[in-house]
Amino acid sequence: MPEESEFPAIVRVVGEALLGGKNDAEFYRGLTDLDRTLTVFDGPQPVGSTTSHGFTMTLPGGPRPVAAVSAVGVWPTHRRRGILSALMRRQLADIRARGEDVAALFASEGGIYGRFGYGPAAAAVSFTLPTRDAALRPDAPRDPALRLRLLDAADARKEIAVVHQAAAPQRVGEFQRGDAWWTRVLRNPPGNPFSDLRCAVAEDDAGPLGYVLYRTRQTWDDHGVADCALRVEELYATAPAAHTLLWEHVLTRDLVTTVTCDMAAPDDPLFHLLADPYRARRRHVDNLWIRLVDLPSALERRSYAAPVDVVLEVADRHCPWNAGRWRLTADTAAARCRPTDQEPDIRLDTAHLGAAYLGGTRLGGYLAAGLLTEVAPGAVQRLDTALHRADLPYCGNVF
DSSP: OOOGGGHHHHHHHHHHHTTOSSOOHHHHHTTOOGGGEEEEEETTEEEEEEEEEEEEEEETTEEEEEEEEEEEEEOGGGTTSSHHHHHHHHHHHHHHHTTOOEEEEOOSSTTTGGGGTOEEOOEEEEEEEEGGGOOBOTTSOOOTTOEEEEEEGGGGHHHHHHHHHHHGGGSTTOBOOOHHHHHHHTOOOTTOSSOOOEEEEEEETTEEEEEEEEEEEOOBOTTSOBOEEEEEEEEEESSHHHHHHHHHHHHTOTTEEEEEEEEEOTTOTHHHHBSSGGGSEEEEEEOOEEEESSHHHHHHSSOOSSOEEEEEEEEOSSOGGGOEEEEEEEOSSOEEEEEOOSOOSEEEEHHHHHHHTTSSSOHHHHHHTTSSEESSTTHHHHHHHHHOOSSOOOOSSOO
8 A cells, every 4th residue: 555645656657657648646636545556666666556446336236345446557667567467466356355346447458458357348339419410209208397407517516416326226337426526527627628517407396307417619610600519428317208308408509519428328318319319420439347356256146137057167367266167056036156066068268257247248249259168058148148137237437
């Protein structure tokens, strides 16, 4: 664990490794638990670091503790010396010792974290939508009892926190935000070409049912015609009619010609509400990566969509306690995962199980690519069926 006085230098290491701009050590200190931070030194100089946040994240089966790994970086002159591998191994052992059986992260590069047992478990989409093409379906759910209030985001903090707290358990991958994380979400960074954050709250007489955070940018074309942009930062709602009302608000703002969103769930209600979904130009990107730190515990605490009885032979280089053969027996009520000497039905890497854990990635893709071995015909299909979820996992806040 580093000392308090060393934190600014650690922030500089991570910022340099990730090619960041000016790094605000005081701001990031509010988000960082030094007890969960690991640092490698070359003499007095930090040359590598990683941390994790203790989140309550929604997983299949319900919210529970997850280690949210963040701020991973090695000083550029000290790459290729085993620093990252040492940090990852030690961090995984510490996470296990805390009793957290799952770790999650956002990957800066797709080729790094698979080596350490993480698998791409969720996706997101960014999209651009011209407002002239943004009509919603006539049968979109609407509720005349709902109304909108527009205000500065900071003034809506308590109300939107209530909405998010209620919405997060409904989406696998979301985590409950503390005060420090709300400060980050509602921050107006200097030099942003867009406006300060605005908030529209959808509510009825019982209270708030949804909100959208967005920024605008005022521009005019060469003929003096408004060509303004609106960027949605996030939208959460606990009722379908609130989704409709909030999307209608941002898509019909006067002077706005283009609405964009850098990160939305692939199955966001908007893509079903649009009269012509093709008008939203979408680009898919990875979202959460998942690592099973304590494999039997993680599999036993998960919910399953169908009964399954399968023997897994798991390779795990960095968490050797996970390696070996495990018999997973589960139904829609409970699961059991125990060591076994039985012949395996599937041979795979722990990263494959991490990718499939949230129910958004199919093991069948790895099978088709020849990256796992199906010994018993149909075993991968049966396991994929058991891991399936009707909704797609997604995390709306990069940590």
